[in-house]
Amino acid sequence: MDTGTIDRCSFATQAVVVADDDRDCLMISRGQGMHIVGGLYRELCDVPAWDCTLGSGGRAALAASSLVTGVELTAYASAADAASIKTLQMHGITTHVSSRPSPIVFAYFHPLSSPHIEPPRGMINQQKPLLVTADTVLRFGLIEGDAVIRANRAIYDPQTWRNPPAFSANGSTANELALVLNELEARQSSGCDDLELAAKHLMVMQGASVVVIKQGARGASVYEASGKFSKVPAYRSSSVFKIGTGDVFTAVFAVYWARGLSTPEVAADLASRSVSIYCDTRAFEFDESALMRRQPVSSELGSAVRIEGNVQSLGQRYVMEEARFALQELGIGVVNPMFSSDTLDLSADAILLINDDLSSEALVRLADDSARLTPVIAFNDRAEASSYAFTATEITNDFATAIYLAAWAAGGAIAVRQK
Structure with missing residues (x-):
C-alpha cells in the first residue's frame, strides 16, 4: 500500500476489533464519535499511477479523523488488507473488521474512466450484514455485504446507481437522516429526472431532512425539509484527481452536519472546498485558512x-x-x-x-x-x-x-x- 498520501496526519494508535462471525448480524461496540461504515477496497490507476487500499470507508475515515477525534471505521476486509488496517489505526482510527475471503480491487485506466472490478460483482460472495449503533453514523453502500444502522443522526451515501436501496430497506433507522447522492443516484432512487422533484420525493419516501446532490464540476445542490434550497459551487484546484472525491465530500459534510457544527448549506460548502484541496494534494489536510482561500468556479448547464x-x-x-x-x-x-x-x-x-x-x-x-x-x-x-x-x-x-x-x-x- 502506498501510504505516502496519508502519512502527514498523526494520531494515537488504537486496537482492531474483530466481529463475531457466528452472529446473523455482526455486533460492533459503540462510542460517541463519528462512526463510518464503508468499503475498504484496493484502488489501482494507470494514468496517473495510483495504488492504494482505501475505498469509501478508509478514505472517509481519514478525512473525518483530520477534523475530529473519536473516528471509528467498520468494514469488511481480507487478510491482504492487514497493512491498510494498521495504517488506519496509526492515524487514530478505531477499526472494527469482519473478514471476507479475498481483497476487492477497483482498477481505472484514468481517474474518469469506469473501473474494472475484481472479482466481478456477480462473483463477490455476500457476507453477513454489519450492525452498527452509534450517535452519528456515516453509512456507505457496500458491494460485498450490507450494514444495518441505528443512529441518532445518519448520513447515507448509496455508492451505486444500480437500483440504490433506500436507507431503511434493510431495517436501518435514524432520528434524523441526510442523503448524499450524485445526480444519477438521485434520479434512479426517486424515478424523477428533475433534481428538485427527486429531492422532494426522497425526503417524503425516505424521511430525510436533508438531501445533498453532488453535481461534479457544477458543485452541489442542498435541499432541506424546511423548503430551503442552497447551491454550493465547486472550487478550483490546479490539478484534478477524481478517485474518491465523492467519499471526501460525503465525509466532510457528515462531520460538520451530523455533529451539529454547521447548517447543511455550510457543511456542503466546506465539503466542496475540501474536495478542491484533496484534488490538489491527495492528502487529508483541511486547514480552515486554506479552505477559505479556495476560489469558486462556474460550470453552467448549456455551456x-x-x-x-x-x-x-x-x-x-x-x-x-x-x-x-x-x-x-x-x-x-x-x-x-x-x-x-x-x-x-x-x-x-x-x-x-x-x-x-x-x-x-x-x-x-x-x-x-x-x-x-x-x-x-x-x-x-x-x-x-x-x-x-x-x-x-x-x-x-x-x-x-x-x-x-x-x-x-x-x-x-x-x-x-x-x-
Whole structure:
C-alpha cells in the first residue's frame, strides 16, 4: 500500500476489533464519535499511477479523523488488507473488521474512466450484514455485504446507481437522516429526472431532512425539509484527481452536519472546498485558512466545449472519444469538427486542445479563438507533441485536469456574458 498520501496526519494508535462471525448480524461496540461504515477496497490507476487500499470507508475515515477525534471505521476486509488496517489505526482510527475471503480491487485506466472490478460483482460472495449503533453514523453502500444502522443522526451515501436501496430497506433507522447522492443516484432512487422533484420525493419516501446532490464540476445542490434550497459551487484546484472525491465530500459534510457544527448549506460548502484541496494534494489536510482561500468556479448547464485534435491513429481517436464522453458526463455540450465535418457552427465557450499533430485547419480555428479571447485549455498528451502554447490559456499533461479546466472555463465564459 502506498501510504505516502496519508502519512502527514498523526494520531494515537488504537486496537482492531474483530466481529463475531457466528452472529446473523455482526455486533460492533459503540462510542460517541463519528462512526463510518464503508468499503475498504484496493484502488489501482494507470494514468496517473495510483495504488492504494482505501475505498469509501478508509478514505472517509481519514478525512473525518483530520477534523475530529473519536473516528471509528467498520468494514469488511481480507487478510491482504492487514497493512491498510494498521495504517488506519496509526492515524487514530478505531477499526472494527469482519473478514471476507479475498481483497476487492477497483482498477481505472484514468481517474474518469469506469473501473474494472475484481472479482466481478456477480462473483463477490455476500457476507453477513454489519450492525452498527452509534450517535452519528456515516453509512456507505457496500458491494460485498450490507450494514444495518441505528443512529441518532445518519448520513447515507448509496455508492451505486444500480437500483440504490433506500436507507431503511434493510431495517436501518435514524432520528434524523441526510442523503448524499450524485445526480444519477438521485434520479434512479426517486424515478424523477428533475433534481428538485427527486429531492422532494426522497425526503417524503425516505424521511430525510436533508438531501445533498453532488453535481461534479457544477458543485452541489442542498435541499432541506424546511423548503430551503442552497447551491454550493465547486472550487478550483490546479490539478484534478477524481478517485474518491465523492467519499471526501460525503465525509466532510457528515462531520460538520451530523455533529451539529454547521447548517447543511455550510457543511456542503466546506465539503466542496475540501474536495478542491484533496484534488490538489491527495492528502487529508483541511486547514480552515486554506479552505477559505479556495476560489469558486462556474460550470453552467448549456455551456459548450469544442475539442481540437487529431484522429489519425487509434491512440488519438481513443483520447478524443474519452474527452468527448467525459465532458458530456459533466453536462457539457461538445463540438468536435473531427467527428462532425458537416457542422457549420463551431463556436464554443471554451476549447479543449489535445495537442498532438494538429491540422492546418485546426490551427486557423485556434488563431481565431485567440483573437476572440476564447479560453483554450491545452492537454499535452505526449512530451514530443508539437507545442502551440501561444494559443493556450492553461496547459496540463493530466487528462482529468484538462477535462475539468475546460468545463470550468466554459462555465466561466457564460457567467461573464450573463453579467
